[in-house]
Amino acid sequence: MKFSSLLRKALAATVCALAASAAGFAQQGRVVASTSWTAALARAAGASEIITIAPLELRHPPEYEIKPSDLLAVQGAALVVYGGYERFAKRLAEAAGGNGVRTLEVYTDNIPSVIKAESRKIAEALGTLPLWETWARSFDELTESLRRRVMAAYPARRAVVQRYQKTAAEWMGFEVAGTFGPGEPSPAAVLDLVKQAPDLVIDNYHNPTGKPVAEARKVPYVELINFPGPGGTLTLEDVYRYNAKAYLDAAARR
Structure with missing residues (x-):
């Protein structure tokens, strides 16, 4: 009897928790x-x-x-x-x-x-x-899978990066040798960044200013997004897929 009573209480508590959760979703x-x-x-x-x-x-x-x-x-x-x-x-x-x-x-x-x-x-x-x-x-699984694919495409990982993409580049596994932006870099700043001998230039789609560095250094150039919208992106997962594709496409053009 005692076990039956405890079981009923446990079931009642579970039902209440589920009801509260459902109410939260509805409200x-x-x-x-x-x-x-x-x-x-x-x-x-x-x-x-x-x-x-x-x-x-x-x-x-x-x-x-x-x-x-x-x-x-x-x-x-x-x-x-x-x-x-x-x-x-x-x-x-x-x-x-x-x-x-x-x-x-x-x-x-x-x-x-x-x-x-x-x-x-x-x-x-x-x-x-x-x-x-x-x-x-699900997000953890996706982002780690994409990160591994990108890193496999870049054995050389020294990069110069637009300031607002620095943490994302570091998370991906790149060595950030220098940053630029958000303003247009001066010729002297471009020269300094080229001297860092990057293997890649990572720019910000929403305010791109790094292409002169990539052109001077003759290395792949990538524009990453933060805000969904480009290419039909809507979710955070879309953003990560979009950026991973940008990395992989740039690597394929080397």
């Missing part, structure tokens, strides 16, 4: 994301209804000039997610606060550890941790 509501990058983080967190403020086709979404009509999307949202560096971040946060909507500022850097930590914050806010946990396991 998560709409997420308003500043850019395609924060939208991708929200999608990884388990959000199912996402409105993105800056259009996907923009080359540098943080520079988007927000319109009053964009701010209407905040009304009735469950959460507003932004990076803090967007030109319109303050207005978006103020609109959310004025409508009693929660805001969450996340740190954006395209390395798996940061992506998982920041998307988990969103999942905690939405009550979708089980969905996030499933996603995180």
Whole structure:
């Protein structure tokens, strides 16, 4: 009898936990994301209804000039997610606060550890941790598989890198010999970077300035993305596949 009673209590607790989890999924509501990058983080967190403020086709979404009509999307949202560096971040946060909507500022850097930590914050806010946990396991498998493929294509790994791609290049396994950008490098800066004898130049698609270094050094040149959009990318997984293909295509052209 005692065992039967304990079993009933355990089953009841499990049912309650599942019900609470399901309620969290049902009540998560709409997420308003500043850019395609924060939208991708929200999608990884388990959000199912996402409105993105800056259009996907923009080359540098943080520079988007927000319109009053964009701010209407905040009304009735469950959460507003932004990076803090967007030109319109303050207005978006103020609109959310004025409508009693929660805001969450996340740190954006395209390395798996940061992506998982920041998307988990969103999942905690939405009550979708089980969905996030499933996603995180799959994401780890994908990114490690892509990293191994890229490294196999680059036995020589000395690179000069656009500043905002430095951590991603290091995670991939490249030795960063120098950085440039986000502004246009001067002729003297180009010469200094060439003297670092890189095997590869890694640039930022959203603000590219490194091609003169690659041309002077006559080495492969790669433009990586941070914000989904180019090539039909939408998710974080898409971004990693896109960037891996860029690396592999450049290696094949050597």
